[in-house]
Amino acid sequence: MRNRVITIKGKDIIVECLKRQGTKQVFGITGGAIIPLYDALYDHPDIQNIICRHEQGAAHMAAGFARACGKPGVILGTSGPGGTNMVTGIMDAHMDSTPMVAMAGQVPISLIGKDAFQETDMVGITMPITKHNFKVTDPEKMAEIILKAFKIATEGRPGPVYIDLPKDMQSADVKTPIPDKVFLPSYKPTIKPNPLPIKRAAEIILRSERPLIIAGGGCIIAGAQNELVEFVNAVKIPVNTTTMGKGIFPENHPLSLGVMGMHGEEHANYAAINCDCLIALGCRFSDRITGDTKTFAPHAKIIHADVDPSEIGKNVRVDVPIVGDAKHIITMLHQTILQLAQKDSYKSQAWIKKLQELKEMTHSAEERDVKGMTQGGILKILNKFKQETDIVATGVGQHQMFGEHFLSFTQPRTWITSGGAGTMGYGLPAALGAKVAKPDRTVWDLDGDGSFQMTSQELATAKQFSIKVNTVIMNNENLGMVRQWLDIFSEKRFSGIDYGKSNPNFVKLAQAYQLDGIHVTRESEMIDALKAALKSEETFVIDCAVPKEDFILPMLPPGKGLQHIIGGKTIFKQTWDEVR
């Protein structure tokens, strides 16, 4: 059977490869140059063809899908604008290490370079924002390329891979059978770490009195929650997470300090400033975490573990570099510490006690004296209302950072936010993608009026494919986060942030898409609104009128060290010794 030459077409090869990779849904929009591939999908109803309203929406859906379940999201689009519309979503996936395979049609090979209709150099455009990209110029290599793309997108540090599919390549006859396996001799990520740095790290941890773990998105990707919790329980080290790592460590655990960074919890940042040993697991020390790197963790020996060696030493000085997968690293570190530990090895009790006291004092963002219903107030209600398994996707802005403070998570892959790229418009499509990946879960989209309007057309996709999410819009008719910056740092010169009372009525907008929604103007109405959302079988929009004067605090002024956070309590200005 295997020796028989069966002639099938490039497009069939693609679909067959998708099936072999376990792809059950593709997100995208058809168009001239991708017609052959969509034609092949026509014969394969087992791959759900989710038609989005904009390729950016498709890309964020694929990202939300991937972030919720760990499998790569697949997006399809046509050449030219179809491809360029995906670009924001691909860039977002690149920044947040989200596995994604993006495919767009291309003009036939004979027309490439002729500035043909809907021709653009997508390989060139996506080169800096993908992990790798391909252009198919030989149909016999189609299968190899598709399989390599999936391998690259998912192995090591995940990321997006773009494939350019000239129209004639999709409809060309292919004789080469699909290989069982593809090889990439030049791509071999280190998964199992070297034991030598692990031992050095263990020794430093055992010597330390004020150890701190920063758990990043890499721990979620590695599926390292159990290992992390066991390690922390045994070795007693408090845990900060990054925005991307939120959910990897249960936030109700006594050793959880919450999210650190620019809008992080005050005590979490305090811990980062005063620790004497920092164990960074699967994080990349983004500027939003460190502030000024020169004054970052000044007293600490820094142990940095990441699967991507180029992240180590990129942003902050590192004493012990460990390259490998977070799950393996945590397991090995745990074992090594147990081997080396003596009776009185764990000296972190005083440190932990102090941090827990501070956490009691500072937990939750500072509440400002503003009139009306606050974002914090709404989110406290949502936090009590939502289940542990519920997934929350967000837009980008104040509401996102309020969510970071007021929503707590105990499970990985339940907090889906655009961390690195800060892509407004991410929330609704990412929530829809997450719901497709996890149909049994309740999925929320926490959004702002600015973010929501960037991709609100995907309500139509939600309607058409009966994907139910609950959208909570923090509507202050302003670009709130920028407003806050201008208020604090630019003498209230409110340039370009006011939507001037011209937002649409979001409930009526939902109704226009044959969906439903509700306005909320008082906190007392919120519970009923949330209940109504859950009761509705379709995507539901809750439009919350919030004041534009609200700030998300504390906040780190850009470029400053964590010591200079504003809007926090006084403990922040003191050193470990003074507080003690």
Place this chain on the structure above:
Amino acid sequence: MYADKRTPLDPHHHVVVLHVYDEPGVLTRITGLFNKRNFNIDTITVGKSAKEGISRITISFFGDDNVYEQLTKQLNKLIDVIKINDLSSDAAVIRELALITIATKKVQHQEQLKTYLEAYRAKPVSITRDDTVVEIVGTPDKVDAFIDLVRQFGVKEVARTGVTGIGRSSGERGQ
């Protein structure tokens, strides 16, 4: 005679050789990476390697240890890059070729140039009534020194290939 020492490079001047798959766009990936990370390429040369389908790209650039480490790590991440070797060490031979058009209308200049050519083991490849085109091969420093030396006659044009290099033994230091 110009002492053609090994590779008298500035400690912040690095030369690396990349073994890459001979795929379309591979050069763009590499130069694009320099641009994306805000690093500068000093020189770059590309050619076939001994192995079919694999090209060799020699890049020289300036930067401290952090820049070097970050750049080589980022380059290594490119899927089309098979391996990177450091050629900035003693165990490598670095060469550059330059063609230099020198004004040599005056007889005494021609005479003087001859002695320089001998000392630098450079050779004239084209002579007209007005100019001499000289070919010189050596380390970038040697080429620099020669150009400085003949500037007194008037240098009309310089064409330099950029550096290429190879490990002295098969043991080019792997990255």
